[in-house]
Amino acid sequence: MTEVDYYELLGCSRDADQGTIKTSYRKMAMKYHPDRTGGCQESEAKFKAVSEAYEVLKDPQKRAAYDRMGHAAFKQGMGGGAGGGADPGFGAFSDIFESVFGEFMGGRGGGGRRQARRGADLRYDMEISLADAFTGKSTEITVDVSGICEKCDGSGAKPGTAPKPCHTCGGAGAVRVQQGFFVVERACPTCHGAGQIIADPCPECRGEGRVDQTKTLTVNIPPGVDEGTRIRLSGEGEAGARGAPAGDLYIFLHIARHSLFTREGTTLHAHMPISFTTAALGGDIELPGIDGETISVKVPSGTQPGREIRQRGAGMPVLQGRGRGDLVVHLEVEMPRKLSSRQREILESFRETETGEECPQSTGFFAKLKQAMGA
Incomplete structure (x- = not known):
C-alpha cells in the first residue's frame, strides 16, 4: 500500500506551525466527513487518512519522530499512537465538533464561562533604506491603538465597584436552546458571552475596559531583512475588552529604492x-x-x-x-x-590596421551576409 506523506495529505509545508496544521486539518476533515459525503467509501478513507495525519502532526513528539523516520516511526511499536490506518481518536472528532459549533459552545468543559475575546491584531507598514536592511537598526514608531483603561484597570466597571454575574445565564456566558432533537449552547444575549454585567460602567472607557491611546514602541530590525519581512510585537495590538488579552502588532517592512x-x-x-x-x-x-x-x-x-x-x-x-x-x-x-581631432586621428589609424581578427563576430557576420547574397 502506498504511504502518502502526512504533510501532503493536509496540504501543509514541512515547516508549517501548529495553527496552520490545525486549520488545514479542519478544512479537510469537514470536506471528507462521512456525514457530509453520504457514506462515500472513498471520502471515508480520505477522512481517516487526514485524521491519522493530524493525530501525528499535532503532537510535537510524534511529529519530530515522523520528521526523522517518516511512517517507519510508527511501525512495529517504534512510535506508538497513530499509524497503520488506525481510526481517528476522540480528539480528532472533538476538533471538528468545536470548529462547527464553536460559536454556540461555552468551552470544552461544558457550561463554563466563555473566555473574553482577544484584542485584534494590527498592521504597521514601515519603509527602511537598503543600507538599514544591510546593517539592521533599532528604531521607534508611534501607533494609535486601544489600550487598557488605567482608571478601571481594564475591568470596565467604575472604580470601587465590580461586575456582577449575569442573571440570564448565571455567569456561564451561554444559554441552552432547544432546536428540534438537539440542544445547543449559544452566547448569552444579555451579557454577550461575558458572563458578567456591568451595572455601573467606568466613565473613562464607558464599560469597555479600553481607551484609545498613542504608544511609542521600539522595533529591532535584524540585518538581512527583505521586502515584506514581518516582525511581530506580541501583545502590542488592540487591547481586549474588559481585561481580555491584547492582540499583536505586525510590522511589515518595505525596502526603499537604492540609487546604485x-x-x-x-x-x-x-x-x-x-x-x-x-x-x-x-x-x-x-x-x-x-x-x-x-x-x-x-x-x-x-x-x-x-x-x-x-x-x-x-x-x-x-x-x-x-x-x-x-x-x-x-x-x-x-x-x-564626441571626439577631439587627435582622438579621431588615432582611431582612423587603428581602423587602417584592422585585420578582422579584432572583432571576429562582426567579421563573420559580414562574411555570411556576402555568401547569402551570392557575392
Whole structure:
C-alpha cells in the first residue's frame, strides 16, 4: 500500500506551525466527513487518512519522530499512537465538533464561562533604506491603538465597584436552546458571552475596559531583512475588552529604492558603465559597497557589453544566519559621443590596421551576409 506523506495529505509545508496544521486539518476533515459525503467509501478513507495525519502532526513528539523516520516511526511499536490506518481518536472528532459549533459552545468543559475575546491584531507598514536592511537598526514608531483603561484597570466597571454575574445565564456566558432533537449552547444575549454585567460602567472607557491611546514602541530590525519581512510585537495590538488579552502588532517592512543597487534575495546587482577603451584594454574600476567599503572590480581586456562580474561575499547578509550573498556587476560599454581631432586621428589609424581578427563576430557576420547574397 502506498504511504502518502502526512504533510501532503493536509496540504501543509514541512515547516508549517501548529495553527496552520490545525486549520488545514479542519478544512479537510469537514470536506471528507462521512456525514457530509453520504457514506462515500472513498471520502471515508480520505477522512481517516487526514485524521491519522493530524493525530501525528499535532503532537510535537510524534511529529519530530515522523520528521526523522517518516511512517517507519510508527511501525512495529517504534512510535506508538497513530499509524497503520488506525481510526481517528476522540480528539480528532472533538476538533471538528468545536470548529462547527464553536460559536454556540461555552468551552470544552461544558457550561463554563466563555473566555473574553482577544484584542485584534494590527498592521504597521514601515519603509527602511537598503543600507538599514544591510546593517539592521533599532528604531521607534508611534501607533494609535486601544489600550487598557488605567482608571478601571481594564475591568470596565467604575472604580470601587465590580461586575456582577449575569442573571440570564448565571455567569456561564451561554444559554441552552432547544432546536428540534438537539440542544445547543449559544452566547448569552444579555451579557454577550461575558458572563458578567456591568451595572455601573467606568466613565473613562464607558464599560469597555479600553481607551484609545498613542504608544511609542521600539522595533529591532535584524540585518538581512527583505521586502515584506514581518516582525511581530506580541501583545502590542488592540487591547481586549474588559481585561481580555491584547492582540499583536505586525510590522511589515518595505525596502526603499537604492540609487546604485537592486536586490534579488541576498544577491545585489549594480549596472556600471565603462568606456570603450577600458573594455578593450582592461583595467580596474572602483565602486562603493553596500557596507561603505570600496570594491575594486577587475575588468579583463576585450570585455563585451553586458558582461557580468561576480564579487563573492559582497552582497546582503543572510537573515538570522551567517555569511553574505554576492554582488553582480553588469558592465555596460559606453561609446564616445564626441571626439577631439587627435582622438579621431588615432582611431582612423587603428581602423587602417584592422585585420578582422579584432572583432571576429562582426567579421563573420559580414562574411555570411556576402555568401547569402551570392557575392
